[in-house]
Amino acid sequence: MRKVAVAGVGMTKFGPTDKSLVELFSEAAWEAINDSNIKPADIQALFIGNCLGDFAEGQANIAGFIACELGLSHGTPATRFEGACATASVAVRDAFMWVASGFYDTVLVGGVEKIMHMGTPLATRTFAMATDSRYEEFCGLTFPAVFGMMAHMYSVKYRIPLPALKERMALVAVKNHQNGINNPLAQFRKEITVDTVLNSLMVCDPLQLFDCCPFSDGAAALILTTEEKAKKMVKKPVYILGTGQGSAGSLSRQKDFTVMKSRVASAQQAYAMAGLGPQDIDVCELHDCFTIAEIVASECLGFFKFGTGSQALETGETKIGGRIPINPSGGLKAKGHPIGATGAAQVYEIVKQLRGECGQRQVEGAKTGMTDTLGGDAGTIVNIILRR
Amino acid sequence: MRKVAVAGVGMTKFGPTDKSLVELFSEAAWEAINDSNIKPADIQALFIGNCLGDFAEGQANIAGFIACELGLSHGTPATRFEGACATASVAVRDAFMWVASGFYDTVLVGGVEKIMHMGTPLATRTFAMATDSRYEEFCGLTFPAVFGMMAHMYSVKYRIPLPALKERMALVAVKNHQNGINNPLAQFRKEITVDTVLNSLMVCDPLQLFDCCPFSDGAAALILTTEEKAKKMVKKPVYILGTGQGSAGSLSRQKDFTVMKSRVASAQQAYAMAGLGPQDIDVCELHDCFTIAEIVASECLGFFKFGTGSQALETGETKIGGRIPINPSGGLKAKGHPIGATGAAQVYEIVKQLRGECGQRQVEGAKTGMTDTLGGDAGTIVNIILRR
Numbered sequence: 167m168r169k170v171a172v173a174g175v176g177m178t179k180f181g182p183t184d185k186s187l188v189e190l191f192s193e194a195a196w197e198a199i200n201d202s203n204i205k206p207a208d209i210q211a212l213f214i215g216n217c218l219g220d221f222a223e224g225q226a227n228i229a230g231f232i233a234c235e236l237g238l239s240h241g242t243p244a245t246r247f248e249g250a251c252a253t254a255s256v257a258v259r260d261a262f263m264w265v266a267s268g269f270y271d272t273v274l275v276g277g278v279e280k281i282m283h284m285g286t287p288l289a290t291r292t293f294a295m296a297t298d299s300r301y302e303e304f305c306g307l308t309f310p311a312v313f314g315m316m317a318h319m320y321s322v323k324y325r326i327p328l329p330a331l332k333e334r335m336a337l338v339a340v341k342n343h344q345n346g347i348n349n350p351l352a353q354f355r356k357e358i359t360v361d362t363v364l365n366s367l368m369v370c371d372p373l374q375l376f377d378c379c380p381f382s383d384g385a386a387a388l389i390l391t392t393e394e395k396a397k398k399m400v401k402k403p404v405y406i407l408g409t410g411q412g413s414a415g416s417l418s419r420q421k422d423f424t425v426m427k428s429r430v431a432s433a434q435q436a437y438a439m440a441g442l443g444p445q446d447i448d449v450c451e452l453h454d455c456f457t458i459a460e461i462v463a464s465e466c467l468g469f470f471k472f473g474t475g476s477q478a479l480e481t482g483e484t485k486i487g488g489r490i491p492i493n494p495s496g497g498l499k500a501k502g503h504p505i506g507a508t509g510a511a512q513v514y515e516i517v518k519q520l521r522g523e524c525g526q527r528q529v530e531g532a533k534t535g536m537t538d539t540l541g542g543d544a545g546t547i548v549n550i551i552l553r554r
Numbered sequence: 555m556r557k558v559a560v561a562g563v564g565m566t567k568f569g570p571t572d573k574s575l576v577e578l579f580s581e582a583a584w585e586a587i588n589d590s591n592i593k594p595a596d597i598q599a600l601f602i603g604n605c606l607g608d609f610a611e612g613q614a615n616i617a618g619f620i621a622c623e624l625g626l627s628h629g630t631p632a633t634r635f636e637g638a639c640a641t642a643s644v645a646v647r648d649a650f651m652w653v654a655s656g657f658y659d660t661v662l663v664g665g666v667e668k669i670m671h672m673g674t675p676l677a678t679r680t681f682a683m684a685t686d687s688r689y690e691e692f693c694g695l696t697f698p699a700v701f702g703m704m705a706h707m708y709s710v711k712y713r714i715p716l717p718a719l720k721e722r723m724a725l726v727a728v729k730n731h732q733n734g735i736n737n738p739l740a741q742f743r744k745e746i747t748v749d750t751v752l753n754s755l756m757v758c759d760p761l762q763l764f765d766c767c768p769f770s771d772g773a774a775a776l777i778l779t780t781e782e783k784a785k786k787m788v789k790k791p792v793y794i795l796g797t798g799q800g801s802a803g804s805l806s807r808q809k810d811f812t813v814m815k816s817r818v819a820s821a822q823q824a825y826a827m828a829g830l831g832p833q834d835i836d837v838c839e840l841h842d843c844f845t846i847a848e849i850v851a852s853e854c855l856g857f858f859k860f861g862t863g864s865q866a867l868e869t870g871e872t873k874i875g876g877r878i879p880i881n882p883s884g885g886l887k888a889k890g891h892p893i894g895a896t897g898a899a900q901v902y903e904i905v906k907q908l909r910g911e912c913g914q915r916q917v918e919g920a921k922t923g924m925t926d927t928l929g930g931d932a933g934t935i936v937n938i939i940l941r942r
Contacts (some may be wrong), residue, residue: 238801
């Protein structure tokens with residue numbers, strides 16, 4: 167397998183937009199194309215992550231329309247992927263293989279989502295389709311409920327009283343909002359406090375409004391190419407060293423949702439391919455769709471022992487400057503979560519961090535980074551490890 | 555790149571079902587697993603084509619649920635693909651690469667769709683999402699209209715009076731229904747005549763009811779593996795020699811819809827990879843979603859010169875026993891068209907033909923076969939060439 171480089175990245179500002187999905191993705195794509203100094207004609211294939219385009223805009227089969235919008239030839243394969251919130255990461259991992267295998271030299275990959283015009287009730291309803299429609303969704307199980315249950319389970323399992331756990335969960339939101347202030351593309355750029363979280367609207371016990379990431383519109387795109395070509399294209403290529411992907415059934419088929427086996431398996435695959443371990447990761451963008459989700463993810467990835475991830479919020483180990491900075495971009499919580507774009511946006515941030523282009527949110531000296539994206543209630547999980 | 559074999563195939567009967575999408579796919583998957591003499595634990599990754607599961611059943615993120623249903627481990631990547639009616643073929647081409655690259659040895663790939671419970675008006679509406687939502691769909695353009703326009707354009711361009719063209723189009727339906735009689739998994743198994751077609755309900759001028767394929771439920775699945783493993787598993791492995799995939803924008807961006815550039819490019823890719831040409835194909839399953847579509851496809855694939863495909867219906871060249879038998883399975887017209895499954899079902903038929911297991915619909919001595927799957931109004935096209 168050949169070494170695969172990320173030669174260019176692009177990302178729109180996250181938040182409401184009047185653009186169509188095709189236009190929104192194209193904005194990110196052109197930035198990635200220009201960032202990598204290629205011409206559109208150099209793109210041999212297109213890999214598009216999009217989760218809800220059919221519900222949001224009546225647009226299925228979107229990949230070909232994007233290829234056309236970018237002026238790519240009729241011979242350019244354009245493929246859409248969907249894996250709930252892990253949608254774009256699935257696309258990135260797949261695009262990686264087409265270059266690693268030697269079949270294509272240069273490809274465009276990314277994701278796009280537009281959901282804010284739906285309004286919260288309908289958006290919550292459509293997102294719930296990523297749970298099992300036979301056993302969960304029809305009961306009214308939405309994702310705030312899934313992660314609310316997770317917080318209760320975590321509290322009981324590790325004997326952390328819920329009020330104490332909630333304060334630590336709030337620190338996830340406080341940290342990620344603090345990081346988001348320094349990300350010009352973030353949806354929210356304002357400081358919050360633990361009190362902000364604990365005094366906010368109750369969404370689904372114990373999750374309050376500021377425990378939850380927002381609905382977002384946005385897109386992110388990457389140019390993947392060979393090591394040889396990347397070195398000619400750009401000064402600072404970043405390499406994909408390892409990828410992993412796991413899967414799971416409904417919650418009723420998972421033994422312990424606070425220790426997601428699909429995520430542990432996925433991370434192990436990525437570490438094994440990279441020849442690295444959690445101790446080698448300098449910066450991580452992980453799936454903080456809810457505050458409890460960041461804590462659980464940080465344990466599954468091996469940064470903390472199971473049951474100890476919440477303490478790390480108090481010691482500041484996951485802050486920029488800490489032992490393992492998590493979500494310097496602001497994460498899903500502050501940067502925003504356009505679900506089909508999130509995985510590519512995570513890679514965007516890691517690439518920018520490894521290039522040293524992140525200004526006030528820069529993790530100094532970061533050489534190795536990791537992404538983690540969760541689809542549904544662990545149905546799809548992808549991890550990607552990158553190094554400069 | 556390694557040679558990739560199809561070691562096992564499975565397919566449900568096409569037509570209405572009470573099963574869920576996950577259950578329906580599993581039925582095809584177990585048949586493919588048993589047909590290839592592997593154990594589920596041998597499956598290293600899952601590639602699922604599904605187009606409208608979210609609309610039909612409220613089920614997005616379906617791939618993980620299928621992996622769980624089949625008892626696959628949490629470390630098994632499970633990916634959903636969507637490219638309108640070419641959905642499953644996109645999945646097959648992608649799965650092919652993961653094995654050809656050397657990354658995986660044995661994978662499960664296929665597609666599933668369930669649409670009949672929606673009823674025709676809503677199904678037609680949801681299918682229309684595969685046209686461009688910005689320029690076509692909102693005008694009320696449905697697929698009978700797209701292919702109705704195609705028939706008119708074809709008639710004018712090649713100066714074939716519409717009544718004469720309609721008689722030849724009717725012969726497509728007559729041939730494919732004749733073939734379907736001998737396919738126990740086909741949705742329709744009854745003989746029709748040219749009069750049946752020409753006296754049927756007008757759907758969208760000049761297309762009448764029997765010019766149109768039906769709405770269908772169904773699933774098909776394949777086990778792909780290496781040449782070495784396939785030879786140990788089964789007596790008659792069939793090999794994927796070439797694949798191609800093309801893309802296009804809305805109809806307004808396509809110069810001439812009767813000569814689909816995305817299809818021509820895709821077929822050329824497949825022929826080039828296989829080192830073959832149209833003259834080497836012994837049997838073809840192509841995308842006869844409407845009778846005119848079969849004629850246009852047969853020209854784009856190079857079996858007939860542009861403008862001469864309809865005459866071939868009169869000479870019988872595309873019948874079983876003719877020069878290039880097309881759609882011996884009954885095609886989308888008689889076998890049925892569960893859109894997210896169709897591409898895998900086409901490969902199923904070619905594999906069965908190349909193994910010589912097709913009974914009364916067998917194309918005698920077939921060594922090399924080809925599939926052709928069209929998504930939307932040419933937005934996604936995939937071709938696959940197989941040989942025993």
